[in-house]
Amino acid sequence: MPQKIIAVYPGTFDPMTLGHEDVIRRACQLFDSVIVAVASGHHKKAMFTLQERVDMARDAVKSLPHVQVEGFSGLVRDFVVARGAKAMVRGLRAVTDFDYEFQLAGMNRSLMPEVETVFLTPSDKYQFISSTFVREIAVLGGEIDKFVSPIIQQRMIEKVRSLGRD
Template identity: 85%
Template structure:
């Protein structure tokens, strides 16, 4: 099958090196990867949707087959509207699997023609989560081992703007 589009959805608040690794891996499997940045109505995001989109675009700028778009609402509607045939989900540890497995089942019910593909990041990124990165940054810790320089700079600016340094 030619020109297979995969969608990698998430809140990416912020995007970590683990997310970047999953994107790299997805690029080896699919013709086009759309990083779908969710508004995240169910989560209290540190960064605005536009800030998260801008950071993701900066990070993937050297990947010609990757685009970044924001979305509101059901990921199903986004995937179908973009002609996605696969949805990429990152798995870090067995603790992610139960939730992701249930989500994949729901998505299969909503999108029978779209496959969920689980990708694991490199071992050195398995433990990284956006939540941990945010918490470390907000408490004044170093996050350079977990995020790109672009994200590190944006995190430092955000922490300063909130008066939390």
């Protein structure tokens, strides 16, 4: 029986956008199993805690049967190798993402030569969406329903209220 191919899609997902969800759906067409790896994001100031981001991601992908969501801290390399993944999925929105992602893929290849990095682009309608923009729009009271799923939108509204920014 052939070995099942596991892919890991790492990110901070603060919050998970429709673009992220689109990349996950595309990855599901290519791999037997996709693990969404929600990073603690020690280098970024996250709006949501790691557990909140994991919970939101699970809600967003619950209809996809071959997708798991796990939080992690530390090197993504350690996470990927521990899960036996053969691929790491990275989303590319625009040419501006490419330079950083290309360098990251090279570094990851050096750290784990047995794992391939696969770049996927979201649908045209999602290519401009970034979590940073979504957070800023939400904090400033703008509409985010075109950028995130309804469950994420509700969590964003609640978070903004809890921060006293509504």
